[in-house]
Amino acid sequence: MARDHVLAIDQGTTSTRAVVYDNRLRTVGQGQAEVSPTYPKSGWVEHSAEAIVGSVGPLVTQALAEAGLGADRIAAIGLTNQRETTAIWDRRTGCAIAPALVWQDRRTAEFCEKHRDRQAWISERTGLVLDPYFSATKIAWLLENVPNARRRAEAGELAAGTVDSLLIWHLTGGLKHVTDVTNASRTLLMDLRTLRWADDLCDFFAVPRGILPEILPSSGEFGKTLGLDYLPDGLPILGVVGDQQASLVGQGCLHEGQAKCTYGTGAFLLVHTGSNVVPSTRGLITTLAATLGDGPPQYALEGSVFVAGAAVQWFRDGLKAVGAAPEIDELSLHADPSSGVLFIPALTGLGAPHWDPEARGTLFGLTRATSLADLARATLEGVAYQITDLIDAMNADLTSPLADLRVDGGMARSDPFLQFQSDLLGLPLRRSPQPESTALGAALLAGLAAGVWTDASTAVEHLQAGGQTFSPAKDSAWRTAASQRWQHAIETAKSYYRG
Template sequence: MARDHLLVIDQGTTSTRVIVYDLNLRPVGHGQEEIPPSYPRSGWVEHDARTVVASVGAEVTTALLNARVRAEQIAAIGITNQRETTIVWDRASGEPIAPALVWQDRRTAEACNRLRDQESWISRKTGLVIDPYFSATKIAWLLDNVDGARRKAEAGELAAGTVDTLLIRHLTGGEHLTDSTNASRTLLMDLETDQWSDELCEVFGVPRRLLPEIRPSAGDFGRTKGLDYLPDGIPITGVAGDQQSSLMGQGCVREGQAKCTYGTGAFLLAHTGSRIIPSAHGLLTTRAATIRDEPAQYALEGSVFIAGAAVQWFRDGLKVIHSAPEIGDLALKGDPESEVVFVPAFTGLGSPHWQPAARGTLYGLTRATTLADIARAALEGVAFQVADLIKAIEEDLKEKLPGLNVDGGMSRSDAFLGFQADVLGRPVRRSPETESTALGAALLAGLGAGVWPDREAALALLASGGKTFDPTRDDKWRNKALERWRKAVATTREHYTLGAD
């Protein structure tokens, strides 16, 4: 039977999706299961790791049935995942010792503050800032707060990793591996050497023996073994964190190409080729997906913690709308001259502000304010955050980005992308494939398995087209709106900095 399909597992913050692609990178079947995080305390965000793993088998089966493809037709598997989310498990049994700590979790803010005097050299080595966002302090917290965990870790009885590593272990029956994009988000990897750093492990209190082996994103991550929903022997040949996978899926593989993905958060990446460019403006330097035997690739990244999550709050918290897409129509009914500003810092402010103590804040409410005005402010709050990222990236690159490629859930909203174009004052192009994260993982898996002769042949399969949104507001409006936004952010940061004291 011909192995003429690729299977992608896209494990995200709020759901697990599985998509089957043919070798022309056309999706032919999918399955999806919602897996919402839990919030046991203010600032804490967790996943049940067992539920995450269990969802994979069910959705693989659904996707194959929908595609009318037999498992024996799968040439290779790709994995893309929510990054930084951290799990520690028993090395022998695979059982997690505690819930997974999601990337949004802020419980280690105090531990991060204790390391501020070492931030300069740690940032040079990792490309990151010291923040609860990343995995290192999460691992240490689990070792220090689960009975007996640190003793077991030092005895070699535990393993730790991000979601990709947990899924690889499950799919292969025991391989302990990760790829360079996920490893670069831990605060434990040396960005230049692509290896775990003993110095960083010591500073963060993470035994190196816990950590997986690091491999290129398109490479060998073992073969399926011991599953009741897939046969043994299917190779896993593509693994990348969701944002680097999306960068690949948008065809942004050369220096200067940029994209923004609007998921639970919003993530803007600009490819910098083989150059490591340290940021002087609050951004992150990170690994881009790398194909086996090619030079290491890098990107500048800005991370907004709350994007689609603001819409979910509007739906599930305020219960103003019944489904997420309704917010666009409601926002269009808001007063375009309203001065309501929403800073959606539910779990702190990410790039370029890095204020973990901040929380969501509304400004400018009057007796005339309507729910439509607040809906508009919620969407604009996401768009303003992306404008801050664009400004920072252009200052680091010392050149202007001509436009922005976008994908992800919020990019389906014409109303939102209209706001985004107005705020940026430049065109915004919606990808013809609004879920390019999974597409990038399929591309990496196919390259890793040798399905196509080279990268250029694979990239030629990516769909062209998409819809472009041009700005409709003038510079006077834009400058005033951005000034109001930045004043709101500065006030929020000051308030919560004082509150932290």
């Protein structure tokens, strides 16, 4: 029986998915379950590492059963994951020493602010900004605050890594402590150009280099399954990539100038810059794109918004305004178009290009006439305005402005939202025919390494059919007025929270 299918494991912020793809990248079986973070204090966001690991097996079993396939049809495993979320575990038992700190966690904001004078150096070395978002300060916090953790780390008893490393450790029976270049590029510890852990960065953040995983290309040999009760030994893990770089691949963006935005819990805008390291002068970050085997390093510019779909979740669960997230669309259509309500969804601070961890969500324009429908519309529009800030910053860094944008993720299912986003940007948006392209990208990378497809262009051909395009329906005068209102509001909010 031919091994002509790929299994993708997609471990995200709020759920884990397992998807089986055939050799035309069509979904033939899947399983998904919530794996929710917890919020023990204001600004703290944690995951149970055990829950993350434990979620994978039942979903893989479910996906294979739905596909009607045995593991003997799987050519390779691809893995994609929420980036920056960090765990430390015992090398002997595989058990985490504490909850994993999620990328949204802000507990290290004071450290970042204290060392703001090192920002230029850090940016030049890593392409990133000094912010709690990234992994290094999370590792350091765990080492300092979990009893005996630093002593045990320096004695070689502990391993640290992002979620990909945690899962690979368990998938391979503890034989492999590895990561890929995209995940490593999110730690503040990897040199952007050498693709190696940097001793001076490790020293600065007080992270022992010995606890970190080996860095590998995104498509290649990461190890083989061992000792699992849901998969046989010996299945190769051949594709590993952080979720947003996975989405870039899954949207077919493999060449310079192609861009995508994923609207998940947060929103993530990436433009591929090829083999060029493009520094940002506008608060964006320079990061690694997926690197294929022995090929040259590939780079991207990225802007990250901390709250996108999370704003809709807040509207649903916090305000209890709707029973299900999609209901916000219909409600928003009943808003008064002249209400003037603006919502800045900085529920966990502001990401790029503002990088203001102290900012919080702010509503402008409330009156006695303000309705729930007005708040629904403002919630959707607030996310779109943040992406417009990112596009403006990105165009300032690029030699040529973006001509279009490919979109995916949960909020990309919303037609009213995408139409407003297109109007605000003045760009056509192409919605992916598969709304969740992260698992798709991981599968493509794994399948390439396994020989399911002969080259990347052959695989990408399977991604092109279908999808819907949204074109701008507003003129430039409307866009200018809308932008001015937003900029005034966001600067007012930032000024207020600076005290």
